[in-house]
Amino acid sequence: MSFHVTSQQHARILIYVALIGTAFLYWPGLSGPFILDDPFNLDPIQRWLDGQASIAEIIFGNSSGVLGRPVSMASFWVTVASGGMHPFPFKFGNLIIHLVCGLLIWQVVRRILARDTRLAAHAELLGAGVSIVWLLHPINVSTVLYAVQRMAQLSTLFVLASLWVYVSGRTYLEQGHSRKAAVYLFAAFPALLLLGVFSKENAAVAPALCLVIELAYFRNPLDTKQVKGFFGLFLALPCVLALTALLLSPERLIGLYDTRDFTLTERLLSQSRALFEYIGLLLWPRGGAMGVFVDDFATSTSLISPPSTLLAILGLFGVSIFALALRRRAPSLFAGWFLFLVGHGVESTFLPLELYFEHRNYLPGFGLIVALLGLASLATSSKIRLDARLASVLTASVAxxxxxxxxxITRDQVLIWRSQESIARHALENRPTSLRAILENTGIAIKNSDYATAMALTRNLTSSDNPRHRLLGHIHSITVECLSGRGGSPDDLESATEERLDKVSLSEVQAFGPLAKAVAEGRCDKAIDASQVGDTIVKILDHTQAQSAASKPKWLMRTAAAQQYMRANRWSDAEAQAELAWQPGADAAVGALLTQVYIHNGKKEKASRVLSQVADRVDGYEIGGQREILRLQQKIDEMTSLKEEAPAS
Incomplete structure (x- = not known):
């Protein structure tokens, strides 16, 4: 009896082996730590475990994106409810999603390659190959093993599912099954799109990715009313609405540039270089260039500063024109390239996000692999012909x-992610000018009571060419000295105020937190007190007149100053800073602080008015917020005088 294995069966075997191999490679990293903004995003879940937050607050209270990402937050709650509040279940869940995404890439790519006449004969194996390369690619390690990047993973999962649904529905339409097509295109697709954008907003690129597939692989693109209606409803209309929102309320989408060290123009220029950096890592992965501490990525301040900016822009336009010109001859080159570019359409364009993060390639990365297949397919027109058996051996060997x-490379990256120390050490060795890498290593050194290393790191910052780094170096140096038992130097506070930053950022907010704690615990040996810290914050803010008072880092700094003045019993100064901090977009906690100050200063009417404003900003499901409102209301009710008194000295 003879047994013939088809290419589809070969592909399935390869995929199953790749899934097992991927799980094996990632397993050692699943016990790695929470890092960076993991604690911030997962804090509501910890408060839920402590009885201080509701499930609704977990799911609907996140502020990471415009839409709150409730699907991702719900998945985190399920993880904790079933596996506990420690890194392993989060990262194990991420690994499962990674494997499912790999399966979806296989299914999408095999279907679209079957429409490319040059690649159709090997679509099954090539689709599996694209999936395997994506599954094993080391650029994805920092997404899978970074707990809160499940947001990016879930967004990718739903986008890939929506692409599969689109190709299926479009195929049914081509075959004359209009009812089935309508279910896929106008019911299943929008459901997946909504799940995607409520996981992370970059899923909004899904309709545009469908347009790329439509233009690349279907014989008569946009040839029916259903297809035109699909793109009108899910692509054109959202674009018009987004543009209208941008024009009517630009601060909602681009207002955060007020907190960045770069402008909108500089970000757009910088993204050309970032895209080529991503392409380089996808084509030639280098472990030393990978990781999450990438805040040292240089800003492009003009077309020729740095000179690679203009070259990158010309390169992007050149490849795009080349791909457009060969759309008919090499549809997979066209599709793959524009799947890559359009996949970056949300995070690598005008939004005021940080300049560079490799997890932004989690969705677009497979497009570049498809583009390489399309480019390779052009060789079929060459006069050079290889013996079929020899060609198979060479192809298998290369694969x-x-x-x-x-x-x-992935194994090496995964091993780095097993501990906070190895992640931080790897970052500092390969990106020695990264502020985050320096501060992460400083924190680890303090944790290990290695104050000499911590001080060396922070003192190096004080000699940086970057004034923000110098300011932060002085503040962190004081903290290290206080924690080491030597007391802080007031000279460092004075040096910090002399840097004269045009705008403050979250880095300064985060720097003053540990210093304030050290002062409150008496670790600074009276060399530095709360009053001095408050004055330093105010002096730094005095130089930021051009920055809006509504800027988040600025009202957070004002809040910190008010807290220090409260500890120093300087209640009139605390009131002044808390009033400046109570901006329209400020957290309810700022209003609660101002209410507390008004109560102390005997201003009952003002306290009642601000508490009413606080209540308007606290949702009913926010247990902690509602408790604080009740506590403050009781304090107000206990005030005997309705008359405002002079503020306490």
Missing amino acids: VLITLCLGL
Whole structure:
């Protein structure tokens, strides 16, 4: 009896082996730590475990994106409810999602390659190959093993599912099954799109990715009313609405540039270089260039500063024109390239996000692999012909070599992610000018009571070319000295105020937190007190007149100053700073602080008015917020005088 294995069966075997191999490679990293903004995003879940927050607050209270990302937050709650509040279940869940995304890439790519006449004969195996490369690629390690990047993963999962649904529905339409097509295109697709954008907003690129597939692989693109209606409803209309929102309320989408060290123009210029950096890592992955501490990525301040900016822009336009010109001859080159570019359409364009993060390639990365296949397909028109058996051996050898190389680099990256120390050390070794890497290593040194290393790191910051780094170096140096038992130096406070920043950022907010705690615990040996810290914050803010008072870092700094003045019993100064901090977009906690100050200063009417404003900003499901409102209301009710008195000295 003979047994013939089809290419589809071969593909399935390869995929199953790749899934097992990927799980094996990632397993050692699943016990790694929470890092960076993991604690911030997961804090509501910890408060829920402590009885201080509701499930609704977990799901609907996140402020990471415009839409709050409730699907992702719900998945985090399920993780904790079933596995506990520690890193392993989060990262295990991320690994499962990664494997499912790999399966979806296989299904999408095999279907679209079957429409490319040059690649159709091998679509099954090539689709599996694209999926395997994506599954094993080391650029994805920092997404899978970074707990809160599940947001990016879920967004990708739903986008890939929506692409599969679109191709299926479009195929049914082509075959004359209009009812089935309508269910896929106008019911299943929008459901997946909504799940995607409520996981992370970059899923909004899904309709545009469908347009890329439509233009690349369907014989008569946009040839029916249903297809035109699909793109009108899910692409054109949202674009018009987004543009209208941008024109009517630009601060909602681009207002955060007030907190950045770069402008909108500079970000757009910088993204050309960032895209080529991503392409370089996807084509030639280098472990030393990978990681999450990438805040040292240089800003492009003009077309020729740095000179690579203009070259990158010309390169992007050049490849795009080349792909457009070959859309008919090499549809997969066209599709893959524009899947990559459009996949970056939310996070790598005008939004005031940080300049560079490799997890932004989690969705677009497979497009570049498809583009390489399309480019390779052009060789079929060459006069050079190889013996079929020899060609198969060469192809298999190259595939095995690529798989082994990717697997080895991924293994090394995963091993780095097993501990906070190895992540931080790797970052500092490869990106010595990264502020985050320096501060992360400083924190680890303090945790290990290695104050000499911590002080060396912070003192190096004080000699940086960057004034923000110098300011932060002085503040963190005081903290290290206080914690080491030597007391802080007032000279460092004075040096910090001399840096004269045009705008403050969250980095300054985060720097003053540990210093304030050290002062409150008496670790600074009276060399530095709360009053001095408050004055330093105010002096720094005095130089930021051009920055809006409504800027988040600024009202957070005002809040910190008010807290220090309260500890120093300087209640009139605390009132002044808290009033400046109580901005329209400020957290309810700022209003609660101002209410507390008014109560202390005997201003009952003002306290009642602000508490009413606080109540308007606190949702009914916010347990902690509602408790604080009740507590403050009781304090107001206990005030005997309705008449405002002079503020306490």
